[in-house]
Amino acid sequence: MSSGWSWYVIALVVFNLAGCTWLLWWTAKRRPGDPRPEDTSHYWDGDITEFNKPMPRWWILGFYIAIAFGVAYLFWFGGLGGYQGMGRWSSQGEHAQAKAAADARLEQTFAAYKGQPLPALAGNPQARELGRSIFANTCATCHGSSAQGATGYPNLSDDIWHWGGAPERVLETVVDGREGVMPPWGTVLTGMGGPNAVDYVSAYVRSLSNPEAMRNNFLAAQGKPLYEGVCVACHGIEGKGNPELGAPDLTDGYWMYGGSSEAIRESIANGRKGSMPAHGELLGETRARLVAAYVWSLSNRKGNGAAPRAGSH
Numbered sequence: 001m002s003s004g005w006s007w008y009v010i011a012l013v014v015f016n017l018a019g020c021t022w023l024l025w026w027t028a029k030r031r032p033g034d035p036r037p038e039d040t041s042h043y044w045d046g047d048i049t050e051f052n053k054p055m056p057r058w059w060i061l062g063f064y065i066a067i068a069f070g071v072a073y074l075f076w077f078g079g080l081g082g083y084q085g086m087g088r089w090s091s092q093g094e095h096a097q098a099k100a101a102a103d104a105r106l107e108q109t110f111a112a113y114k115g116q117p118l119p120a121l122a123g124n125p126q127a128r129e130l131g132r133s134i135f136a137n138t139c140a141t142c143h144g145s146s147a148q149g150a151t152g153y154p155n156l157s158d159d160i161w162h163w164g165g166a167p168e169r170v171l172e173t174v175v176d177g178r179e180g181v182m183p184p185w186g187t188v189l190t191g192m193g194g195p196n197a198v199d200y201v202s203a204y205v206r207s208l209s210n211p212e213a214m215r216n217n218f219l220a221a222q223g224k225p226l227y228e229g230v231c232v233a234c235h236g237i238e239g240k241g242n243p244e245l246g247a248p249d250l251t252d253g254y255w256m257y258g259g260s261s262e263a264i265r266e267s268i269a270n271g272r273k274g275s276m277p278a279h280g281e282l283l284g285e286t287r288a289r290l291v292a293a294y295v296w297s298l299s300n301r302k303g304n305g306a307a308p309r310a311g312s313h
Contacts (some may be wrong), residue, residue, distance in 0.1 A: 006081030121293035131294025175279035186269035
């Protein structure tokens with residue numbers, strides 16, 4: 001707050017307090033010439049008389065005490081512009097103190113799981129439940145409460161991992177985040193294979209997860225050499241992907257952005273950009289480890305003592 005605004009607030013507060021005090025004093029006193037309380041000459045219905053009596057002394061004293069309390073409160077807690085107050089109190093400081101106390105309690109709760117490997121945590125029902133709670137508070141916004149994701153957000157309950165499904169890779173994803181980029185190839189492919197090149201590659205990419213569709217498929221046959229000239233750098237000659245780059249396996253039938261011809265064509269022509277924020281600083285090492293163990297357990301049911309899932313999607 002600037003000094004000008006600070007003085008403005010101080011003046012406004014002082015004016016209001018002084019005004020209240022003066023008004024209380026002015027209206028409470030009796031002056032020479034005032035009629036006696038019973039001499040107002042105001043009557044209704046013959047026997048109802050309006051008196052002019054001052055407020056009881058204890059009531060007036062209560063008002064003065066309230067004003068004095070307000071002045072003391074402002075000097076102790078602040079409220080006079082930029083003046084911080086003799087007690088040095090601030091809402092920010094109180095929040096920091098409450099957060100530190102809560103963090104200390106949480107640290108005590110999580111201390112038993114500190115540094116444990118993910119498979120061990122995934123096999124511990126209490127640790128898994130803590131991880132589920134952290135997931136619900138932190139990750140469900142994007143991945144859903146059941147961790148099955150949505151368009152543009154990966155399904156975490158199956159066995160498909162674009163960045164690798166080993167425990168240490170899952171923990172790395174939670175702590176450091178991921179940046180997945182699919183460059184736009186529309187202009188490049190059009191220059192290589194003409195105006196229908198993107199459609200050719202789209203047809204070939206779709207056929208990778210359904211080899212039967214490759215047979216007698218003119219579009220897919222035209223797209224194969226274009227794919228091998230552009231896409232193999234990330235997705236590999238067989239379309240198996242590359243977890244080091246986050247390049248998805250194109251043969252598993254899972255399409256994070258949709259598996260329709262239009263959705264695949266959009267991905268190839270205009271690219272995609274996915275971002276998984278880093279949560280290491282937000283959660284801390286132990287909580288990140290717990291939520292990573294919970295996520296890992298969703299696709300490793302045997303590792304957490306649960307029955308295997310019926311399918312991967």
